[in-house]
Amino acid sequence: MAVTALKRVLYTAEAVTEGGRSGHGRTTDGRLEVELAVPEDMGGNGGPGTNPEQLFAIAYAACFQSTMLSVAQRGRFDASDSRFASRVDIGPTGHGGFGLRVALDLHAPHLAPAAAAHLMAEADERCPYSNAIRGNIQVLLTVDGTPIEEIVENDQGAA
Structure with missing residues (x-):
């Protein structure tokens, strides 16, 4: 890359x-x-x-949410009152070093799950933190605990 x-x-x-x-x-x-x-x-x-993981959890979630709010505003989606819960795990990689794993969970009371998943996917492409870690850190994006891939898959199946 x-x-x-x-x-x-x-x-x-x-x-x-x-x-x-x-x-x-x-x-x-x-x-x-x-x-x-x-x-x-x-x-x-x-x-x-x-600790650095707590600082990264706050920084990544704040940056990601700002990006998502910008995407929502352009698309005229109501992402007001949204919040992110973030988790950063650290552990051994099995190769002599340590690695990170991240989870970002969106709660957006004014958005349908499919719209929220779409906004998260687009924010993931634009967020500087996402771009910095892509391919290096496992990131799980969820809406109220459901992975965005499942939401998109279920939404397409309903269409």
Whole structure:
């Protein structure tokens, strides 16, 4: 897969971390500062800090939802009051390293499941986070717990 070059840079985020997973991180503009802690499930002390997987879960869901809201607005779909639950799993790959797995679940009270699935599929093609991880991380997209592929398949079968 070829690397896609940016035509122009719209924004650059800068951060500094010290101490790895048991350290401290901050953005250079001072807007975000976090203490980091290794969860007990990963052999850490489970201290009060956050971890990279939690930060990624929030960042990916926020970016994905913004993309989906933009797609919905263009198509005149009512995605108001929608929310995403996100999950980022980390575990051994069996090849000596660790990998991630992501799940994004949409709840959109004003959208039919088929419309929600369509919006998620289009957002997945446009979202910069989705594009960055495509082919590297397993991503499960669901609407109220149902995989979007099943929704689309059932909708086509009903037509």
